[in-house]
Amino acid sequence: xxNQKKLLNTLLFISGLIVSLFSIFGQxxxxxxxLFGQGKKPLGNQLAQRRxxxxxxxxxxxxxxxxxxxQAKKENPLTTRGVRLCPLSPGVVGINDTFxxxxxxxxxxGNIERIELRRPGGEEILWEQIVPSGESKVIYEATPLEIGQxxxxxxxxxxxxxxxxxxxxxxxTERRExxxxxxEIEKLLKQQNATPEQIAVAKAEYFAEKRLWSDALRExxxxxxPSPALTKTAQAINNQLCRNSI
Numbered sequence: 316x317x318n319q320k321k322l323l324n325t326l327l328f329i330s331g332l333i334v335s336l337f338s339i340f341g342q343x344x345x346x347x348x349x350l351f352g353q354g355k356k357p358l359g360n361q362l363a364q365r366r367x368x369x370x371x372x373x374x375x376x377x378x379x380x381x382x383x384x385x386q387a388k389k390e391n392p393l394t395t396r397g398v399r400l401c402p403l404s405p406g407v408v409g410i411n412d413t414f415x416x417x418x419x420x421x422x423x424x425g426n427i428e429r430i431e432l433r434r435p436g437g438e439e440i441l442w443e444q445i446v447p448s449g450e451s452k453v454i455y456e457a458t459p460l461e462i463g464q465x466x467x468x469x470x471x472x473x474x475x476x477x478x479x480x481x482x483x484x485x486x487x488t489e490r491r492e493x494x495x496x497x498x499e500i501e502k503l504l505k506q507q508n509a510t511p512e513q514i515a516v517a518k519a520e521y522f523a524e525k526r527l528w529s530d531a532l533r534e535x536x537x538x539x540x541p542s543p544a545l546t547k548t549a550q551a552i553n554n555q556l557c558r559n560s561i
Contacts, residue, residue: 380522383531386523387555400425401557402470404533406482408556409526411553414485414493416459420444421452422470423557429471435481436467438460439516452536460484467496512538512545 366426383398390408393401405411405418430453432442442457460466463486485493498520504514515534522531535541535549 318379323494329428379516380544382520383516383523383535383548384551384555386520386531387552388557390526390528392413392558393556400427400470400472400478401553402478402480403528403553403556405468405529406480408528410528411482412485412489412527413529414490414522414527415530415533416484417455417457418460418482418529419452419454420468421468421532421535423451423553425470426472427451427470427472431469431471433467433469435465440467454533454537462487462490468479512542516548 393403393407401423402421402422404421405413427446429446430444431440432455433440442455444453446453462484465481465483467478467479467481471477488497500517500521501514504517509517519531519534522528522534532549534550535545535552538545541549
């Protein structure tokens with residue numbers, strides 16, 4: 316004969332277990348409902364979303380060529396200083412720091428024949444370059460300039476008239492941060508099969524947003540075989556910045 320007391324205890328235990336399981340399932344369902352009801356996403360998706368760049372780089376519909384020209388419009392136009400020319404880089408437009416330790420020397424007009432580089436107030440010529448007739452840019456390709464140091468550069472014309480400007484190579488801490496962001500830009504664009512020109516334009520726009528125009532212009536003028544769009548952009552930036560000078 317079945318022991319009724321034991322049977323009753325067994326049934327009560329099973330009943331309690333079922334109630335506990337339903338309670339647990341109910342709490343889980345309630346939590347899921349609250350999570351998705353508030354429009355939240357799983358943690359993995361949230362992390363992926365945070366790592367996503369704030370704007371889609373090219374290619375992807377964003378006209379960074381025009382963005383560069385628009386950034387130039389925010390700068391005050393340059394004025395003529397001493398000679399009939401408009402120096403642009405390095406250290407003339409925007410912030411006088413440069414990321415590159417091999418900067419671009421760029422100007423418009425003036426019939427320049429020579430560039431000299433010195434320490435501020437110093438007599439020793441650290442570097443000089445004869446400028447070919449009709450040329451208006453030179454990329455410094457000698458020994459890299461010293462991190463965190465300030466330099467003075469001068470442009471001379473045929474009459475030995477000159478203009479002088481000061482620029483500084485960015486300090487090590489700032490350079491590390493900028494280098495990291497540039498690497499991320501390049502990585503994202505290479506994943507999208509971007510061309511070298513598209514990568515250069517994206518980096519130039521990054522520099523322009525930080526008012527590091529010496530580096531923005533260097534990116535633009537370092538592109539081999541530039542497209543008509545990039546050539547037009549470079550000319551538009553020069554005209555915009557030099558509209559009160561030449």
